[in-house]
Amino acid sequence: MLHRLEAFKLDVLKEVGNIGAGNAATALSRLLDKPVDMNVPTVSLIPFEQIADKVGGNEQVVIAVFLRVEGEAPGNMFFIINEDSAKKLLRNLLALDVQEEGYSEMEYSALGEIGNILAGSYLSSLADFTQLYLSPTVPAIAVDMAGAILSYGLVQYGEMGDSALLIDTTFLEGKEALAGHFFLIPDPESFDKIFSALGVPNE
Amino acid sequence: MNDANVVKVGMADLKIAAGGAILKTTGLGSCVGLTLFDERTKVAGMVHVMLPSSEIAREASINIAKYADTSIPHLIELMRLEGAEPKRFVAKMAGGAQMFAFHTNNDSMRIGPRNVESCKQMLKQFNIPVLSEDTGLNYGRTIEFCSMSGKMTIRSVQQGVKEI
Numbered sequence: 001m002l003h004r005l006e007a008f009k010l011d012v013l014k015e016v017g018n019i020g021a022g023n024a025a026t027a028l029s030r031l032l033d034k035p036v037d038m039n040v041p042t043v044s045l046i047p048f049e050q051i052a053d054k055v056g057g058n059e060q061v062v063i064a065v066f067l068r069v070e071g072e073a074p075g076n077m078f079f080i081i082n083e084d085s086a087k088k089l090l091r092n093l094l095a096l097d098v099q100e101e102g103y104s105e106m107e108y109s110a111l112g113e114i115g116n117i118l119a120g121s122y123l124s125s126l127a128d129f130t131q132l133y134l135s136p137t138v139p140a141i142a143v144d145m146a147g148a149i150l151s152y153g154l155v156q157y158g159e160m161g162d163s164a165l166l167i168d169t170t171f172l173e174g175k176e177a178l179a180g181h182f183f184l185i186p187d188p189e190s191f192d193k194i195f196s197a198l199g200v201p202n203e
Numbered sequence: 204m205n206d207a208n209v210v211k212v213g214m215a216d217l218k219i220a221a222g223g224a225i226l227k228t229t230g231l232g233s234c235v236g237l238t239l240f241d242e243r244t245k246v247a248g249m250v251h252v253m254l255p256s257s258e259i260a261r262e263a264s265i266n267i268a269k270y271a272d273t274s275i276p277h278l279i280e281l282m283r284l285e286g287a288e289p290k291r292f293v294a295k296m297a298g299g300a301q302m303f304a305f306h307t308n309n310d311s312m313r314i315g316p317r318n319v320e321s322c323k324q325m326l327k328q329f330n331i332p333v334l335s336e337d338t339g340l341n342y343g344r345t346i347e348f349c350s351m352s353g354k355m356t357i358r359s360v361q362q363g364v365k366e367i
Contacts, residue, residue: 048253049213058230059345061360066303140303144360147230148343151214151253152302155233155314158254158269159261162215 010043012200013167013191017041019129020122021169021182027121028180031114032092034173041169048162051150055080055181058147065115066153067139069123072132073193075186076153077122079115080146085180086111103143112141122182130197156187165191209347210249212236215269217250219281223351231298231344233315235271235322238348238355239278239292239331246287247350248278254314255321271321279329292331295355295367296322297346299338315339335367 018041029036052058063086065079081089090098090107093114098107116139127134142149157164164185171180186194210220212228220226226249228236235252250268254260257270267273279289299319319338326333337344337357347356358364 048215052230142302142341144232144302145230145343145345147214148232148300149302151230151232151234152314155254158215159259161262162266162269 009195009200012195012198013043013165014041016126016129016194016198017043017167017169017184020126020184021171023125024118024122024169024182025171027117028114028171028173031117032089032173034092037172039170039172041167043165043167045163045165048151048154048157048164051154051164051166052146054166054168055146055150056082058145060146061143062146062149063111063141063143064146064149065112065119065139065141066149067115067119068137069134069184069186070137071127071134073130073134073186073190073197075184075190076156077119077136077185078150078153078183079118079180080149080183081180083143089114108141112139115139115141118182122184130194132193132197150183153183153185157185160188212249212251214251215253215266217248217268217274217278217281219246219248219278219285220350221246221285223349226348226350227346229345231346232300232302233298233318235296235298235315235318235338236344236346237275237294237296237322238346239282239294240348240350240353241282241287241291242293242353243291244285244287245350246282246285247348247353248282249348250274250278252318252322255317271318271325275322275325275329279331289329289331292329293334293353294326294331295335295348296333297337297344297355297357297367300343301339301341302343304341337365337367 025038069075167184169182209225212218228251239248252271253269257273299315301315342361345358
C-alpha cells in the first residue's frame with residue numbers, strides 16, 4: 001500500500017506534519033523565549049539504510065528523545081539533535097554552567113523534558129486535527145549512535161519491507177545554530193486511519 | 204587499515220569474506236551482528252539481523268537476510284559454497300540492546316533480547332558453538348570481524364573499544 005501512495009496523500013501527510021511540528025516549534029520558542037523557525041516537513045518512503053543519513057550517518061552520536069505513540073493511530077516519534085545543539089539548548093534553558101563533555105542527571109532530565117513538551121504539543125495538535133485518540137508514552141532519552149537509535153523505531157516496518165515512511169521536520173533557531181529533527185514514523189496500519197479521519201477517500 | 208579490504212554489511216544484509224578481508228556493520232542497536240568463521244579456510248560471514256523470526260513477516264517477498272531464522276542457514280550455505288566446512292564453524296555475536304527502557308506490554312519494544320535468543324536457537328540447531336558475545340544492555344555498537352584472525356572488534360560510544 002505504501003508504495004502506491006499518491007502525491008495528494010503525501011501532501012495530506014505533509015500537512016499533518018506541518019501542523020504538529022508547527023505547534024512544537026511554538027512550544028520550543030516559548031521555552032527558549034526566542035524565535036524558532038522550522039522547515040516545511042518532508043514526507044518520504046526511505047530505505048532503512050538511509051534514514052540515519054538525515055542526521056549525519058549511522059555512527060553519528062546524537063541525543064534522541066523517543067516515545068511511542070499509542071491510541072488509534074500508533075507510531076514512533078523521535079526528537080533528535082546533535083551534541084552541539086543539545087549543549088546550546090541547555091545553556092539557554094537552564095542558565096547553568098554546562099560542561100563540554102557528558103551530561104549531568106539534571107541536564108539529562110531537562111533534555112527529556114524538552115522532548116516531552118515538544119512531542120506532547122505535536123501530538124495534541126495532531127489529535128485535535130484528526131480527532132483521533134493519540135497518547136504518548138513517557139519519553140525515553142539516549143545519547144548514542146544514530147543508526148542504533150533509529151533502527152529501534154523501524155521494527156514495525158521491518159515486518160513489511162525495507163523502507164519506512166518518515167515525516168521529517170527540521171527546527172532552526174537563529175538560522176542554523178539549533179538543528180533539531182522531529183521524526184514521526186506512523187505504524188503501517190495507521191495510515192488508513194489517518195486518511196479516513198481526514199476524509200481522504202480510500203480507493 | 205586499508206578501506207579496500209573492508210566489506211560493508213548493511214542493515215538486514217549479509218556478506219562473506221575471506222583471506223584477511225574485514226566484515227563491518229555500523230550502528231547496531233536492537234539488531235544483532237552475528238559472525239561465523241571457519242579457522243582453517245579463513246572464510247568468514249556476517250549477518251545484520253533485524254528481526255527474530257520470518258513467521259511474523261508480512262512482506263510480499265521476504266528479505267531473508269533480515270530474520271534470524273532465515274539468514275543464518277543462508278549464510279552457512281554461502282560459506283560452504285566458498286569451501287568452508289560448517290562442522291568447524293564458530294560464532295560470535297554483538298548487539299541486541301534495548302536502546303530505551305520502557306514500561307510497556309508491547310512486545311516489539313524488547314526486540315533486542317528476542318533477536319539474541321532467536322540467533323542462539325538457530326546456532327544450536329546447526330550445532331555451531333557461540334565462542335563469545337557482547338549482547339544486551341542499552342547501547343549501540345559498531346563491529347568489525349577479521350577473516351584472518353577471527354577476532355571481532357566492538358566499538359561503542361559509552362564503552363570505547365573492545366575485542367572478543
